[in-house]
Amino acid sequence: MVNDSLKEKAYRLIKEKIINCEYMPSSFLVENELMEQVGASRTPIREALNKLEQENLVRILPKKGVVVCDIVLGDINKIFEVRELVEPYIIRNYAANISREVLLAVKKKITVIEMAGERTTVYAADNDLHQMLISASNNAYFSELMSRIYAQNHRIRILSGQKIEHRIQETHEEHMLIFSYLLDEKYEEAAEAMKEHLQRSKLAAINAMMS
Template sequence: MSFMYEETPSYNNLKEKAYYIIKDKIINCEIPPGAFLEEEKLKEEIGASRTPIREALNKLEQEDLINILPKRGIFVTDINMKDIENIFQIRLLMEPYIMKISYKNLIEDELLKYKELFKEYFTDPKDDLYYTELDARFHYFLVKASDNKYLINMMQQIFIQNHRIRVISAKKPDRIENSINEHLRIIDFLLEGEIDEAVSEMEEHIRQSREVALRLGINI
């Protein structure tokens, strides 16, 4: 289940089913950046006719996850160096600030739960997608604690684009291990009430994530 949902979404119609299924495949890079989307194949996989598939694709184009090009076809949007810089510029600007204003709303039991989940990955590592989902949920948890619906909505859109970068970056040797240590330091500072140190650690974590993504090259 994607970090975007509190619980597994229920589909009210075939358009919603198509939208959520295709979106999850894109943000988890099951359909990679730049890939060509075949409508006929999507119809078969989802069990829907052309109309709900088209409606779902139109919505995904509005969210900048696909490009519908007349006479050429439908393509998943690429992620280039400029995209990476733009996404991390916003994250570096917003997430430390959000942590400062959300700190008072953070629930200690939730922080301890995330601490255990990150530590468990050291002793019982699962696949990369499991970790990237855990990573995304932790950052979304911090943003939601701001109790500011405008910030939450804005950052959710950033996190959706960032998730594709996160999935690809996780394949780099040692990145998951380093990322776990960075998250554990953030959590420990929060539990100790050292908000300034937690903010500094978050800034460093985002910088490290950006550097890894940039080293992966253009059009990842």
């Protein structure tokens, strides 16, 4: 029987390196090196890789090895298509579940981080906002779906981040508008502001990947 804690450790560590682009798209992963890095035997590593393949983060190629999935322009369109459908819907239907205290706390945290302008923490702050909204739905299926989407979205940010520094200030302004509507309980306006934010983020990512 595979040690569940080792399997989860292998999955978590390999996934973290993939989404942070320490393992770059199109690179091959060497099983023996993964075993050494994770400190686990071959079986937990293989089970972790099977799970990551289901999440479209790696491809297992028979007799060739394991390759980190690439990100192409079509992926950006598909990722944001899902986000533009799901996130405004969640705001319209579930944002009222979020207390004013939570909204103010998350807004304050995001403001401090985004004004500092350090890319890595800005990405984390952006995730805080979107995860707050997903959690408000109390729907495990939304959470599972968006966890996979955000993992891919994070890779896009890492790969294109250096080319879209101007988006940090723009993103902050867009976030503040969303919070303003949420705090005023104007959920339809907040949903539309989120949709526009996502459309601008998609365009910036596409332009960065093409430049």
